[in-house]
Amino acid sequence: MITILGAGLGGLVLARILHINGVDVRIFESEASASARHQGGMLDMHVETGQMALEAAGLYDEFRRIVLKGGDALRVLDKTGRVYLAEAGNDLRPEVERGQLRAMLIASLPEGIIQWGHRATEVAAAMDGGYIITFADRRSVRVNTLIGADGAWSKVRPLLTDIRPVYTGLSFAEARLTEVSSRFPEQAEIVGKGTMMAVSEHKGILAHREPGDVICSYAAFEAPAEWSAEIMSEAGGLFEDVLKRFGDWDRSLVDLIARSEKPLVARPLFALPVGHRWGRRAGVTLIGDAAHLMSPFAGEGANLAMRDGADLAQAIIADGDDIEAALACYEAAMFPRSESAAQESAAGLNRCFNAQAPRPLVDFFLGMHSDVEAIVT
Numbered sequence: 444m445i446t447i448l449g450a451g452l453g454g455l456v457l458a459r460i461l462h463i464n465g466v467d468v469r470i471f472e473s474e475a476s477a478s479a480r481h482q483g484g485m486l487d488m489h490v491e492t493g494q495m496a497l498e499a500a501g502l503y504d505e506f507r508r509i510v511l512k513g514g515d516a517l518r519v520l521d522k523t524g525r526v527y528l529a530e531a532g533n534d535l536r537p538e539v540e541r542g543q544l545r546a547m548l549i550a551s552l553p554e555g556i557i558q559w560g561h562r563a564t565e566v567a568a569a570m571d572g573g574y575i576i577t578f579a580d581r582r583s584v585r586v587n588t589l590i591g592a593d594g595a596w597s598k599v600r601p602l603l604t605d606i607r608p609v610y611t612g613l614s615f616a617e618a619r620l621t622e623v624s625s626r627f628p629e630q631a632e633i634v635g636k637g638t639m640m641a642v643s644e645h646k647g648i649l650a651h652r653e654p655g656d657v658i659c660s661y662a663a664f665e666a667p668a669e670w671s672a673e674i675m676s677e678a679g680g681l682f683e684d685v686l687k688r689f690g691d692w693d694r695s696l697v698d699l700i701a702r703s704e705k706p707l708v709a710r711p712l713f714a715l716p717v718g719h720r721w722g723r724r725a726g727v728t729l730i731g732d733a734a735h736l737m738s739p740f741a742g743e744g745a746n747l748a749m750r751d752g753a754d755l756a757q758a759i760i761a762d763g764d765d766i767e768a769a770l771a772c773y774e775a776a777m778f779p780r781s782e783s784a785a786q787e788s789a790a791g792l793n794r795c796f797n798a799q800a801p802r803p804l805v806d807f808f809l810g811m812h813s814d815v816e817a818i819v820t
């Protein structure tokens with residue numbers, strides 16, 4: 444029996460591939476049900492990671508049915524609303540809503556594999572080998588093989604390393620507009636069908652079109668580590684704080700935040716050190732953010748979590764009863780892959796937030812894409 448902690452995208456892909464290949468698997472998940480929390484946000488699925496994992500899970504065709512058509516369009520602006528780059532998209536990195544993707548993976552597993560409402564508070568080594576997971580309701584379970592797929596603040600990670608996520612210095616405030624075609628036509632136009640990135644002077648307003656006539660935006664800015672705790676302690680503090688920071692930005696961009704449903708959600712960004720690794724420990728490993736949390740500027744975190752899940756499942760299936768060989772094989776490929784993505788992610792963050800923005804970002808996209816539709820400078 445393989446035990447996974449966490450039913451995020453990584454844990455679900457792992458469970459799905461193991462299950463369809465006849466391996467006994469279960470997931471303990473802290474949320475009370477599949478619909479307990481709005482998952483939100485758009486994800487673009489990359490060929491060699493997210494899409495590869497969906498193929499291995501036998502869910503690629505189903506995934507294509509929930510792709511947001513034209514959702515990979517891209518616009519880059521500055522704070523005045525001037526457009527530097529507008530690209531229609533080419534479907535190489537199709538966009539999907541995270542909640543729909545997660546729901547598809549959950550529905551692909553028989554009832555009972557995911558044990559909802561199991562929030563682990565501690566994971567410790569058992570005296571006789573294996574590991575003991577203790578849950579918030581004080582029940583505990585002993586497991587032989589444990590996969591930490593429990594995200595940024597993993598309870599499994601301390602079994603393998605003392606390293607903890609470090610604040611990147613950048614925070615997001617998340618905003619949402621609904622019924623945008625009728626209520627917010629100006630914002631619908633400025634965002635377009637996919638992603639809009641307005642960046643200037645170390646700040647940004649980043650927006651994605653979501654299915655159901657919704658725009659999800661992030662105001663992104665540098666803030667000290669204590670910022671989110673301080674601002675959340677005052678009612679309405681986050682909203683006022685964010686609007687003050689973007690006081691000299693064009694109104695049509697600021698309205699993506701100012702006219703949002705309330706409350707805004709504070710998302711300080713944390714990352715693990717680039718290239719960190721751990722030594723092999725019997726019966727346990729990590730996938731996804733638990734293994735390699737990074738800032739979202741390479742758009743790789745969810746994709747990597749899914750690829751990790753697929754690779755680990757395939758290693759377990761290939762190595763039969765030799766679980767140690769499987770875990771070692773998985774880690775040997777995962778460490779260099781996540782290191783290079785984390786480097787790219789750190790570079791992506793610097794590309795967006797600098798004094799010359801949006802120029803470095805525009806130059807990057809021009810170098811990457813050959814099919815840019817229009818550039819207005």
Ligand SMILES: Cc1cc2nc3c(=O)[nH]c(=O)nc-3n(C[C@H](O)[C@H](O)[C@H](O)COP(=O)(O)OP(=O)(O)OC[C@H]3O[C@@H](n4cnc5c(N)ncnc54)[C@H](O)[C@@H]3O)c2cc1C
Nearest residue numbers: 449451452453473563593594731732739742743744745746
């Ligand atoms: C603002 C933002 C934008 C992003 N945009 C993108 C993007 O465009 N593309 C992309 O690829 N990535 C993106 N990412 C990164 C992506 O969200 C993560 O990398 C991805 O969700 C990691 O998946 P995971 O399965 O490892 O962990 P998670 O999605 O964090 O899932 C972990 C699961 O474990 C459960 N869990 C946690 N603790 C416990 C516990 N103690 N006990 C039991 N269960 C537990 C959680 O409830 C959750 O279900 C973005 C991240 C942010 C913050």
